[in-house]
Amino acid sequence: MNVLIKTATILDASSQFHNQTCDLLIEKGKITKIAKSIKNTNNYKEVSLDNLHVSQGWFDSSVCFGEPGFEDRETIENGLKTAAKSGFTSVALQANTNPIIDSNADIAFLLSKAQNHAVTLLPIGALTKNSDSVDLAELFDMKNAGAVAFSDYKKPITNPNLLKIALQYASNFGGLVCSFPIETKISGKGMVNEELTSTSLGLKGSPNLAEAMQVARDLFLLEYTGGKLHIPTISTAESVDLIREAKRKKLDISCSVAIHNLSLTDQVLVGFDTNYKVNPPLRTQKDIDALIDGLKDGTIDMVTSDHNPISIEDKNIEFDHAAYGTIGLESAFGALNNVLSTKKTIQILTKGKTRFGQKNNPIKEGEIADLTLFNPNTTYAFAESNIVSKSKNSAFLGETLKGTVYGIISNNKIVL
Structure with missing residues (x-):
């Protein structure tokens, strides 16, 4: 799985790029490069999302x-x-x-x-x-x-x-x-x-x-x-x-x-x-x-x-x-x-x-890509349409929530 994440704010206190907005190049499930701007020379899948934030x-x-x-x-x-x-x-x-x-x-x-x-x-x-x-x-x-x-x-x-x-x-x-x-x-x-x-x-x-x-x-x-x-x-x-x-x-x-x-x-x-x-x-x-x-x-x-x-x-x-x-x-x-x-x-x-018993994977070059992608600033009323589970028994139905999840990159796979 190869992907280029564009213009993402990194939230990871263990990373030198914490609180910085960068591009992240992921090749074969590993973070190979983090920089202010990375050119997509290999025509990898690009991920560019509104107010994109990335964390472990x-x-x-x-x-x-x-x-x-x-x-x-x-x-x-x-x-x-x-x-x-x-x-x-x-x-x-x-x-x-x-x-x-x-x-x-x-x-x-x-x-x-x-x-x-x-x-x-x-x-x-x-x-x-x-x-x-x-x-x-x-x-x-x-x-x-x-x-x-x-x-x-x-x-x-x-x-x-x-x-x-x-x-x-x-x-x-x-x-x-x-x-x-x-x-x-x-x-x-x-x-x-x-x-x-x-x-x-x-x-x-x-x-x-x-x-x-x-x-x-x-x-x-x-x-x-x-x-x-x-x-x-x-x-x-x-x-x-x-x-x-x-x-x-x-x-x-x-x-x-x-x-x-x-x-x-x-x-x-x-x-x-x-x-x-x-x-x-x-x-x-x-x-x-x-x-x-x-x-x-x-x-x-x-x-x-x-x-x-x-x-x-x-x-x-x-x-x-x-x-x-x-x-x-x-x-x-x-x-x-x-x-x-x-x-x-x-x-x-x-x-x-x-x-x-699990290892943390910091957002650093050479580390395994174990990432969550999200936008922390959206607000919405949580409804049944937001539920992916087979069962719908949520205590938060009708509540106003803050922040949207875009998906994850983990185990050499991407889910958006």
């Missing part, structure tokens, strides 16, 4: 595609296409399929399905067999097969001794253990944030305490074991404080936040729209402010779309019975760029790769 390829640490078992929600093929058109060159895929991804053969299946795509699929294996929180899955075998981490998607490890053993065992081969932060005995049947909104709407609430207690427990276990822990999709001010203190202690801890938990408060629930039924639930502006502060000071390591396609049959029903989850890949950049500066947005979207 974006990474998402938590997406769901459904296949195998839930192909009606999403397939790997279309999921990777969605990720590419949303600006992501690599995505970590959750194990919440049918069957659950909990063996080396399952990991091999996912990788085989994702071959020859522009987007790199990074499989996450289940932490426990069938994600039932009873026995550990084949962690070492899955690691050798290509798993980048281990997680029971949206399911907490209720037995603290099991998490302790997982951290100890995985530390033998550098495995990254993920623990979803909710204490179910506190949250009970709560499905939204426990606050004034839940009370006024008559919806069962789950308090911040349910998340904070689990985070505190997991951090105690991490300190005891000396393992390597990732806490996905935190949503409360208390969690930010706890993880900030853990980082002061130099514990090997990372965490993420879902973009919808940075953008939407529980007040949107007034219309009982099930697209807003997510886990963890949408919280208050106080929590959002604390999460944004956590991103800015480095307490929170990365953001995720937490992309979770759900079929219409599981969403278009009463709120109490609707499934949790929202798609988020297509809206990720525009929503985050609303909340943070473009510079910070790109910094956050390109973070997290090394935590999941």
Whole structure:
């Protein structure tokens, strides 16, 4: 794949061309020249787009595609296409399929399905067999097969001794253990944030305490074991404080936040729209402010779309019975760029790769071309026509977003 990118503003703090407008020549998947102006002597494909900006390829640490078992929600093929058109060159895929991804053969299946795509699929294996929180899955075998981490998607490890053993065992081969932060005995049947909104709407609430207690427990276990822990999709001010203190202690801890938990408060629930039924639930502006502060000071390591396609049959029903989850890949950049500066947005979207065992590819001559192309300044109302996913359950429908993704160049392929 040979291409000449014309007049692009480079946003990459690790590059000598950061904040400069240049041409980029890419030959056979590598950046061979960066200069103010490059002549197209070989008649390569040219990319010239309005207000074109280029950054390192974006990474998402938590997406769901459904296949195998839930192909009606999403397939790997279309999921990777969605990720590419949303600006992501690599995505970590959750194990919440049918069957659950909990063996080396399952990991091999996912990788085989994702071959020859522009987007790199990074499989996450289940932490426990069938994600039932009873026995550990084949962690070492899955690691050798290509798993980048281990997680029971949206399911907490209720037995603290099991998490302790997982951290100890995985530390033998550098495995990254993920623990979803909710204490179910506190949250009970709560499905939204426990606050004034839940009370006024008559919806069962789950308090911040349910998340904070689990985070505190997991951090105690991490300190005891000396393992390597990732806490996905935190949503409360208390969690930010706890993880900030853990980082002061130099514990090997990372965490993420879902973009919808940075953008939407529980007040949107007034219309009982099930697209807003997510886990963890949408919280208050106080929590959002604390999460944004956590991103800015480095307490929170990365953001995720937490992309979770759900079929219409599981969403278009009463709120109490609707499934949790929202798609988020297509809206990720525009929503985050609303909340943070473009510079910070790109910094956050390109973070997290090394935590999941991947290499960063700076925008420099001689480096592999792993690039996202975008315009940060457009504004538009997010509509169903903007959705590439098979499922349409987006919490951002009707929201005004800022910034348009043009596509990616990655794995010696271009998607525009």
